[in-house]
Amino acid sequence: MSQQAQQGQLKRSLDLRAIVFLGLGYMTPMVVYNTFGLVSERTNGAVPTAYLVALVVMTFTAISYGKLVRAFPGAGSAYTYTREAIHPNVGFLVGWIALLGHLLFPLANVLILRLYMEYVFPDVPGWMFVVVFAVIITGSVALSMRGTSNFNGILLIYSLAVMVIFTVLISMQVSEGRGTGTLLSGAPFVGTDFDMTNIIYGATLVCFSFIGFDAVTVYAQEAKDQRVMPRAILITVLIGGAIFLLGSYFAQQRWPDVSEFAEYTGNPLPHFGFIAGGDVFMWFFTAAGFAATMASGLASHASVSRMLMVMGRKGVLPKRVFGHVSPKTHTPLTNVLIVGLVSLGAMFLDLDTVASVINFGALIAFTFMNISVIAWFAIRQGKRKNGKDIFNYIVMPVIATLLTVMLWVNLDEISLTVGFIWLGVGVIYLAFITGGFNKQPKGFDESEPVTGFNKVADEA
Template identity: 55%
Template sequence: MTDHPGLKRSLGLWAIVALGLGYMTPTVMFDTFGIVTDETHGAVPLAYLVALVVMLFTAISYGRLVRVFPSAGSAYTYTRETIHPVLGFLVGWTAMLDYLLLPLVNALIIRLYMTSLFPDSPGWIWVVLIVAVITGLNAWSINSTSNVNFALVGFAMVMIVVFVVLALGQLADGVGQGTVLTSQPLFHPGVHAPAILTGATVVCFSFIGFDAISMYTEEAKDRSDVPKAIVLTLLIGGAVFLAGSQVAQSVFPDTSRFSLVDDPLPEMAFLVGGRLFQILFVSAAFAATVASGLSSHASVSRLLHVMGRNRVLPQRVFGYVHPTRRTPVYAVVFVGLVSLLAITPSLELVSSMINFGALTAFSFVNICVIALFAVRRREVRTARQVTTNLVLPLIGFGLTGLLWSHLHRDALVTGLTWTAIGIAYAVVLRITSGTRLSDFELDLSDNLMEVN
């Protein structure tokens, strides 16, 4: 039994779902709409549908592993416990590229929003301000983070519904396709599989967040809520993306009406609802970005905390939990310091790095299901066991592999470089400590005692 306080169990089912939806940033669909429209030749909903199918198989694998390993750490914990601790470390290290950079991306997007509104103000002021607020809320308590996130996500969702209603009015007036009941956004001449798969790798970024829910396992009031929340978040987010992109693609079959294809959200809002709605919708996008900053900051600090608790990162810093606030406060502050790097880089540079970490986590979660249930437990004696323990995770792994094959070259180079740094760190840790990573491992029984 640990002598240190554990994380506080205070999150209900819908609070966890809201954190997942906040992480996903529902309005991001409109930010990337122009790029994906050009990439898929006007079939954005089909790209989202392909990505959703891939994510559903992986979500099933996440849900199964959460029940077996009720500990924070996500793909890092699962790989560490089912395959090998060193591989678990490398998966956690690689996934950290995704988790650690997303709070930075959100701070960067907010910097761009604010400097466009106040062009004479230095961008660093907005980065410092938003990072300070988000870090403070996360350090104070998971409840404060959850409550603010819930309100921001709710506002963003309401504005997306209003956008859909206004867009339907445009279609009724004969704009675009002139009807929402059209298959054109899903299939039409000129739509080809390679383009759709490339588009799916872009919109895969929109789904990042449902997996991060597993980071809150130790803070859920009822740990059985976590696998439910994973599936609910994916289905709700997927429904929003599919419905929104179907209506938007019907109104805007191509990008000819946009002056800024890279981020057409403000123009789309103006064209369907006028100036007042444009202000409200941009405000909703801002709120969704802050919500994503809150939830992504919370989840990566939990990953760092578990890696610190297991002593593969400095334990005194990352393994520490505040005795009264019950938050991994040093890990939270570290993420805040990293987020301050949003003062200088470009959005394109940072966002290109993120999908590598996410796809690594998705791939290994499917492999872990096979390693645990099919290999270690040998639960492949019946047709049902073969289906759930072998066929479904293999499909999830194979579909994730399709996204891997269309990942941007910059993401591959950056991700492989980050992985190489992780390998070098593991070697240095071995040399300086005289101990292997596997010697740092806690028994699963000790983990279960700790989270209880």
């Protein structure tokens, strides 16, 4: 074991390209096709515009992330930034809300895997696929916390290559008169009945596609040069957004409405592959989406299990339950099993609902991230005395805050209800652990090394 590992430090081995690849791999570019049917229905065939709105919001937020990661280079979460910039209690509640999204992300991956398999094997009950994949992923993470980072580059390149082939195939079909019948058209941006309210609602759904760009902040301690982190965050968002825009544009040209895949709006990816290139290409296309989703499932499952363990070790959650590491597997076994049980919810939930609830937590975190820029730089650091500072630390984050709030208030009723119930539980729990708010909650950051976790860290 290296001296860095013995001291609980992470090796600085990642350059800008590696960090961007990790971020894009976490975002899973092919998710644009998983949610395309749902978003196309909601926006009346204007999916690219929904992505454009979301990209603008995420770009402003990425700029805020860049400022804060520069101020707190050892941190990697909205929880930590909010705790330090605003107040520990506010930070705790932001972290609590974000935890809901972290817990549901593995469930979302199992749900997408279920939808893939239901298309290929329509006669098999969906719940069986959920159980099988939940057991496989939970068992894999329980035995080893080794992540998928070694395979992220390969999976990403394979996925992008298949997406390019898919785009060529459907473009040929459009050129032959299918869909809109033209490759260059503004139709995908206005749809069949343009309504800005529907576009904003669609943007709340496609935020799900961007989740993961902020995950690159956890690599701050492993970057060869921490100064590249703000650029890495922004580049990840811009490249990911460009992929989503192009992917949705050509798909919308081929399918101006959902009539040709109405039966598969929940996840039309396999059916798209079949329409584009027949049975053989359908298998390649589905395999690319399946592999990327499985990798994301393993990574997200391991990540939230580790996050719960850090919260347990720091005393934020009951240490006896959440801080335990199995002496046999050297993994936070209890947490892994808890996340596995949550993933079984993919038996009866739909992707629309799960994505919306995940977006509730993400948009709350993004909103307070932007507010934290104002609180830390403009208020605490006093950087508001010249035009440049006012623009950077007040005007820009205010615009970003308003944009994220715009999306947040347009989430569907179910996600708002579930989110506020979860928030209420968090307030009650915060009151309990702080003795009626008489003391500060203990701090933690999910990206930090934890004493006694070296064996797990070596495998991660």
